[in-house]
Amino acid sequence: MNAFYRAALTIALVVAAASAFRFSLSDLQAAPAAYSGKIALNGENFDDPGHFRFQLVDHNGSVLWRNSAAGTAVTTPVNRGHYSVLLGDDSTPHMAAIPPNLFLDHPVVFLRVHFSQGDGKPFVHLQPDQRILSAAHA
8 A cells, every 4th residue: 555545545544533432512511519508488498399590600791601591490309498400411401501611701700699499589689699619539
């Protein structure tokens, strides 16, 4: 086999291997982020399913991500005021995946949470927004 055919065969194998592992950036998503909080109403720990809307915002308050484009709330159990959720876990009803480069493109990101008791009661912004910080692996 001469050098020309060897080079052509090598290039063909590289192209075939690269196309076998090809994927779209739209297939990527950031890993879900664990978040937990506490709800008390009038000094009493809330103890029912809670309805939450989550947003990731930049330092100007511009929305970078929300749990649902339609504004649908995530319902999660609240026990003695405590709740937890995986932000960006698209297997959770009404939870959208977090875009893959959101934290790379925006080094300062805050979590904004709105809460409702349900049954037509209004959503309340739980203030202040919480800054998302990285943590070292344990």
